[in-house]
Amino acid sequence: MPARAIAVAPDTRAGMYEAMCRAVIDGGGTLADITVAEGLVWSDPAHPGAFPGLVAEARKLEWIQLPYAGIEPFADHLDERWRWTCGKGVYAPAVAETVLALMLAGQKHLHGYSRASGWSRPVGRILGGSRVTILGGGGITDHLLPLLAPFGCDVTVVRRSSEPFEGANRTVTTSRLHEVLPRTDVLVLALALTAETTGIIAAPELAALPDHAWLVNVARGGHVVTDDLVTALTNDAIGGAALDVTDPEPLPDGHPLWSAPNCLITPHIANTPEMGLALLEPFVAENVRRFCSGEDLLAPVDVALGY
Amino acid sequence: MPARAIAVAPDTRAGMYEAMCRAVIDGGGTLADITVAEGLVWSDPAHPGAFPGLVAEARKLEWIQLPYAGIEPFADHLDERWRWTCGKGVYAPAVAETVLALMLAGQKHLHGYSRASGWSRPVGRILGGSRVTILGGGGITDHLLPLLAPFGCDVTVVRRSSEPFEGANRTVTTSRLHEVLPRTDVLVLALALTAETTGIIAAPELAALPDHAWLVNVARGGHVVTDDLVTALTNDAIGGAALDVTDPEPLPDGHPLWSAPNCLITPHIANTPEMGLALLEPFVAENVRRFCSGEDLLAPVDVALGY
Numbered sequence: 215m216p217a218r219a220i221a222v223a224p225d226t227r228a229g230m231y232e233a234m235c236r237a238v239i240d241g242g243g244t245l246a247d248i249t250v251a252e253g254l255v256w257s258d259p260a261h262p263g264a265f266p267g268l269v270a271e272a273r274k275l276e277w278i279q280l281p282y283a284g285i286e287p288f289a290d291h292l293d294e295r296w297r298w299t300c301g302k303g304v305y306a307p308a309v310a311e312t313v314l315a316l317m318l319a320g321q322k323h324l325h326g327y328s329r330a331s332g333w334s335r336p337v338g339r340i341l342g343g344s345r346v347t348i349l350g351g352g353g354i355t356d357h358l359l360p361l362l363a364p365f366g367c368d369v370t371v372v373r374r375s376s377e378p379f380e381g382a383n384r385t386v387t388t389s390r391l392h393e394v395l396p397r398t399d400v401l402v403l404a405l406a407l408t409a410e411t412t413g414i415i416a417a418p419e420l421a422a423l424p425d426h427a428w429l430v431n432v433a434r435g436g437h438v439v440t441d442d443l444v445t446a447l448t449n450d451a452i453g454g455a456a457l458d459v460t461d462p463e464p465l466p467d468g469h470p471l472w473s474a475p476n477c478l479i480t481p482h483i484a485n486t487p488e489m490g491l492a493l494l495e496p497f498v499a500e501n502v503r504r505f506c507s508g509e510d511l512l513a514p515v516d517v518a519l520g521y
Numbered sequence: 522m523p524a525r526a527i528a529v530a531p532d533t534r535a536g537m538y539e540a541m542c543r544a545v546i547d548g549g550g551t552l553a554d555i556t557v558a559e560g561l562v563w564s565d566p567a568h569p570g571a572f573p574g575l576v577a578e579a580r581k582l583e584w585i586q587l588p589y590a591g592i593e594p595f596a597d598h599l600d601e602r603w604r605w606t607c608g609k610g611v612y613a614p615a616v617a618e619t620v621l622a623l624m625l626a627g628q629k630h631l632h633g634y635s636r637a638s639g640w641s642r643p644v645g646r647i648l649g650g651s652r653v654t655i656l657g658g659g660g661i662t663d664h665l666l667p668l669l670a671p672f673g674c675d676v677t678v679v680r681r682s683s684e685p686f687e688g689a690n691r692t693v694t695t696s697r698l699h700e701v702l703p704r705t706d707v708l709v710l711a712l713a714l715t716a717e718t719t720g721i722i723a724a725p726e727l728a729a730l731p732d733h734a735w736l737v738n739v740a741r742g743g744h745v746v747t748d749d750l751v752t753a754l755t756n757d758a759i760g761g762a763a764l765d766v767t768d769p770e771p772l773p774d775g776h777p778l779w780s781a782p783n784c785l786i787t788p789h790i791a792n793t794p795e796m797g798l799a800l801l802e803p804f805v806a807e808n809v810r811r812f813c814s815g816e817d818l819l820a821p822v823d824v825a826l827g828y
Contacts, residue, residue, distance in 0.1 A: 308647055311672075315625035322622045327787045328635030331779045333771035336793040340615055340800075364667040365618075464640035472638045480634045486643040493647075 218506050219246030220253040223268055227258040230281070230487070233495045240495075241502025253277045253505050255498055262287040277505055279498055280515070283485075289520055298515035304497045305485040306353035309404075312484040313354065313432050314361045316456035317341060317400050320428040325454070325478035339399075339426070341365050347372060347398040349391075349414070350405030350433065351379050358404065370394050373405075388414075395422035400430060407434035415439065420446040426453040432484045435461030440471065447474040458484045525813045526553030527560040530575055534565040537588070537794075540802045547802075548809025560584040560812055562805055569594040584812055586805055587822070590792075596827055605822035611804045612792040613660035616711075619791040620661065620739050621668045623763035624648060624707050627735035632761070632785035646706075646733070648672050654679060654705040656698075656721070657712030657740065658686050665711065677701050680712075695721075702729035707737060714741035722746065727753040733760040739791045742768030747778065754781040765791045 220243040225231040234257040238245055248254065252274050256265070259281050265288070269275060280288055280300040292298060319325060321339045342365045348355050351373035359381035362369060371379040372391055379385045386394060391414075395401070401423060405411055415429065416439040423429075429452060431438055440461050446452050454476030462469075464481065471477055501511050515521065527550040532538040541564040545552055555561065556578050563572070566588050572595070576582060587595055587607040599605060626632060628646045649672045655662050658680035666688035669676060678686040679698055686692045693701060698721075702708070708730060712718055722736065723746040730736075736759060738745055747768050753759050761783030769776075771788065778784055808818050822828065 307649060311625065311648055312629055312645070315622075315629045315631065318618065318622035319626055319631050322619055322787065322790060324622065324626050324631055324785065324787065325635040327790070328632040328785055330786070330788075332774045333788045336788050336790040338619070338790045338793045338796055340796050341618055342614060360671045363671065467639045478631065478635055479637070480629065480631065481637075481640045481643055483629060483634070483643040483645045486645045489645055489647050 216506060217242055217244045218252045219244050219250050219274070220255060220502060220505075221246055221248040221251035221272075222255045222257050223248060224258050224261055224264050226261055226264075230259075230491060231257045233257075233491045234281075234498060237495045237498035238502050241499035242506045243502040248272050248275075250274055253279065253502070255279045255502075256281055256288075259287065262291065265291050277511070279501055281490075281494055285515060285521060292515070292517045292520060294517045297511065298517060299501055299511045299513045300515050301490075301494055301497065302513040303353045304493050304513070305490055306357045308486075308489045308493060309354045309432055309484040310357035310361055312458060312480070313358050313402055313404065313430055316430045316432070316458065316478065316480070317346075317402070317428070319478055320400070320430070320454050320456050320476075325456075325476070341367065341400070343367065344399035345397055346370070346400045346402065347394050348382075348402045348404055349373075349388075349411075349437075350403065351375075351377075351385070352404065352406065354404040354432065355379065358402070370398075391419070392422055395419060396424065398423055398427050400428050403429070403431040403433045403437050405433050405437065407436050412436045413439050415443070417442040417445070420452055423452050425451060428453045429455040429457075431455070432458045435459040435463045444470045444474055447471075447477055450475070454478070456480070458482055523813060524549055524551045525559045526551050526557050526581070527562060527809060527812075528553055528555040528558035528579075529562045529564050530555060531565050531568055531571050533568055533571075537566075537798060538564045540564075540798045541588075541805060544802045544805035545809050548806035549813045550809040555579050555582075557581060560586065560809065562586045562809075563588055563595075566594065569598065572598050584818070586808055588797075588801055592822060592828060599822070599824045599827060601824045604818065605824060606808055606818045606820045607822050608797075608801055608804065609820040610660045611800050611820070612797055613664045615793075615796045615800060616661045616739055616791040617664035617668055619765060619787070620665050620709055620711065620737055623737045623739070623765065623785065623787070624653075624709070624735070626785055627707070627737070627761050627763050627783075632763075632783070648674065648707070650674065651706035652704055653677070653707045653709065654701050655689075655709045655711055656680075656695075656718075656744075657710065658682075658684075658692070659711065659713065661711040661739065662686065665709070677705075698726070699729055702726060703731065705730055705734050707735050710736070710738040710740045710744050712740050712744065714743050719743045720746050722750070724749040724752070727759055730759050732758060735760045736762040736764075738762070739765045742766040742770045751777045751781055754778075754784055757782070761785070763787070765789055 220238045346367045371382040456478040527545045653674045678689040678692045763785040
């Protein structure tokens with residue numbers, strides 16, 4: 215298997231640059247300058263603008279590996295001259311872990327106890343056996359269900375199609391969301407943000423939930439009508455909310471969600487840079503190995519579709 | 522199968538009294554006054570002192586069901602005239618859930634984010650694949666390992682005997698604790714408090730842990746030398762601590778642990794009254810059923826040994 219020449223660029227983010235260089239070597243590639251590289255591993259998510267100037271010097275480039283799960287930052291640069299791959303699915307295990315962390319934190323009142331400076335009354339609920347409704351049937355749900363399996367929860371997946379989702383007790387279409395909400399102890403948002411799903415959780419949906427139900431959002435802030443959520447939390451209409459994403463995001467200082475009771479906000483940590491790198495490095499190494507040996511690459515981007 | 526007469530007492534704690542009455546009926550028993558009862562379900566953990574006066578009136582009593590996992594409160598009342606059962610093992614599933622909640626909270630920095638009133642930098646680690654060391658090979662560990670299984674952690678159980686613990690990658694005796702500590706990302710205390718295990722985690726053990734390691738204690742506060750832990754937390758010698766039990770307990774206001782960085786304290790919530798009742802009710806129902814049908818009872822107490 216020939217070691218092919220792979221460039222890693224830009225080097226503006228040291229930790230990521232080094233990790234991607236290691237991945238190239240671990241995958242059996244040879245680090246190379248962009249002028250002679252056959253592959254390029256993009257190593258700074260924050261600087262897509264540096265791309266055109268860099269690839270203008272490339273003479274042998276065939277393949278570009280992007281670090282993103284969603285490649286919107288590179289939408290303008292996609293070009294069918296090259297094969298593109300991205301990080302689709304790479305981060306889902308980390309996000310699923312964060313979902314379970316937030317679900318358990320809500321049940322065990324960890325947000326409240328974290329804020330306490332004195333001993334207080336023991337409260338908390340058991341997650342095991344409870345009714346969990348997950349909106350979205352993608353990679354996060356794929357990785358969440360095995361983590362939930364030993365808890366023996368009653369899991370309903372709500373998605374566009376009613377095709378059964380492995381590991382769920384039932385799968386229903388989004389049109390039946392309101393049937394499911396009253397029988398939900400924990401509602402997890404793990405769906406893509408589209409025109410149809412923007413604001414999918416608003417006052418009527420929050421009112422349909424039992425008053426002990428928790429909302430966990432690791433998808434996008436725009437799925438939830440924030441003002442309606444603030445009202446529901448303030449009125450104890452639901453048990454609480456754990457939000458890894460918000461609208462607006464970042465959530466500004468002084469926003470009422472910061473002081474809403476039973477609200478735990480994490481700043482989009484489901485996939486932190488340090489967690490992401492640990493997952494991305496072996497993934498990129500595997501794609502380098504595949505590139506060197508002529509196998510199909512993981513997470514290909516369809517340039518025409520743009521994802 | 523004859524419905525046997527079961528008393529539920531005292532009625533000083535309404536929620537528990539009602540739950541235990543339901544359990545008697547669900548188990549096929551008949552609620553009865555203590556004077557004619559063949560069985561007694563004790564329904565207020567906080568009032569063992571009411572026991573002698575009550576049983577003085579009993580004429581047909583054979584069996585007493587206590588609500589505790591550890592029956593120290595009834596130690597003075599144990600009497601071989603009757604068969605005793607307790608709640609051994611009943612609460613372990615709830616405690617195991619809390620262990621995982623605290624492990625994940627540490628990895629995802631939930632204590633820090635809970636205290637924040639503004640957006641901050643995303644930090645966090647992946648629990649999946651990390652090295653977990655569990656002190657104790659009892660019911661909590663039994664129930665924790667299945668919850669951990671899908672995370673693919675490398676689990677070491679440290680216990681008195683080196684008999685392999687199912688689901689652990691390895692089991693070692695307590696004498697080898699110091700070999701294991703440097704290779705530990707999360708250290709879980711789930712062992713019984715005895716003379717040998719009091720203060721088992723002190724300055725030398727904390728120093729042997731990697732500086733990112735988290736300590737999770739759901740056993741007893743006395744396992745940890747609190748002052749040494751405060752020093753380790755203050756010096757960032759370990760990653761953090763999540764404590765459901767403390768020494769002293771309750772932890773007094775103003776204690777340095779309340780303000781120690783990276784310390785999450787929950788007030789002995791691993792088994793809250795509301796969680797415990799949900800687990801105890803079906804357990805007592807099952808024991809009532811067994812009592813009525815003459816089968817072996819669950820969680821028998823050895824009166825001579827006192828547990």
